[in-house]
Amino acid sequence: MERREAILIKRSQQGSQQAFEELVAMYDRRITALIYHFLHDTEDVKDAYQEIFLRAFQGIPGFKFKSEFSSWLYKIAVNFCINYLKKQKRYQTFSLDEQLREGGDFWKVVLPDSGKTPEDEYLNFELQDHINQILAQLSARQRSVFILKHYQGLKLAEIAEILDCQVGTVKNYLFRAVLKMRDALEKY
Numbered sequence: 376m377e378r379r380e381a382i383l384i385k386r387s388q389q390g391s392q393q394a395f396e397e398l399v400a401m402y403d404r405r406i407t408a409l410i411y412h413f414l415h416d417t418e419d420v421k422d423a424y425q426e427i428f429l430r431a432f433q434g435i436p437g438f439k440f441k442s443e444f445s446s447w448l449y450k451i452a453v454n455f456c457i458n459y460l461k462k463q464k465r466y467q468t469f470s471l472d473e474q475l476r477e478g479g480d481f482w483k484v485v486l487p488d489s490g491k492t493p494e495d496e497y498l499n500f501e502l503q504d505h506i507n508q509i510l511a512q513l514s515a516r517q518r519s520v521f522i523l524k525h526y527q528g529l530k531l532a533e534i535a536e537i538l539d540c541q542v543g544t545v546k547n548y549l550f551r552a553v554l555k556m557r558d559a560l561e562k563y
Contacts (some may be wrong), residue, residue, distance in 0.1 A: 376441055382445055387435050395435065402445065405527065406452050412522045413456035415507055423459060427452045442536055444487055449523070449537045457515045502560075509559045517552035520545055 380401070410423045430451050438447060452466060471521035510518055523529045531549070535542045 376440070380444055381440070384435065384440070387432075390436065395432055398444070399431075401447055403443075406448065409449065409452050409522065409527055410456060412510070412526045413460065413518070415451075419459070423452075423455060427455050430455065440484060443533070446533055446536045449527075449529075449533075450539075453519050453523070453537060457519065471548070505560065506556070509556055512559075513552050513555060514548075517548045517555070520548040521552040523558070524549055 377507065379554060380398070383394045383398050383401075387398060406475070407420065410420045410427070414420050414423060424505060427448075431448055434451070498502065510521065513521065520534055523534045524531070529537075531542050531545050535545045538545065
């Protein structure tokens with residue numbers, strides 16, 4: 376942990392809102408990207424972002440410096456996203472009117488423009504859509520490990536700390552997730 380980060384945490388624990396805002400700024404993009412890979416919907420991401428950092432603000436007085444602050448924050452974010460998705464499955468609704476009114480799949484990730492033909496762009500869009508569908512079919516733990524490893528670039532030991540499990544367990548989840556992804560993406 377960096378000295379600056381430790382100082383900001385201690386000041387936040389003493390009630391400094393400015394120190395906490397600096398901590399938020401340090402992790403803003405990474406947490407937003409993590410949430411997006413779980414939820415995919417812009418409005419859900421915004422709501423989740425606020426809730427996660429609210430929980431972090433409320434919980435920071437109890438942070439004991441036994442782990443990295445980033446691991447602690449990722450744990451809050453991952454647990455929130457998993458629970459959010461579980462609730463969404465229970466109350467899942469779909470409105471054709473809303474999809475048409477809002478232009479359909481406006482929230483999906485389109486890979487950056489690389490001078491490819493429109494056909495290539497469409498295939499990239501289709502591939503990303505397919506990847507998102509497969510991710511949604513993985514178990515919560517497999518999805519978490521896959522996202523943290525491949526989208527966030529975390530090491531297996533960091534992921535194990537975030538998910539409160541052994542590195543071997545993380546390897547197992549990752550192996551199974553990669554197999555499922557590979558099988559489902561075989562035609563690509």
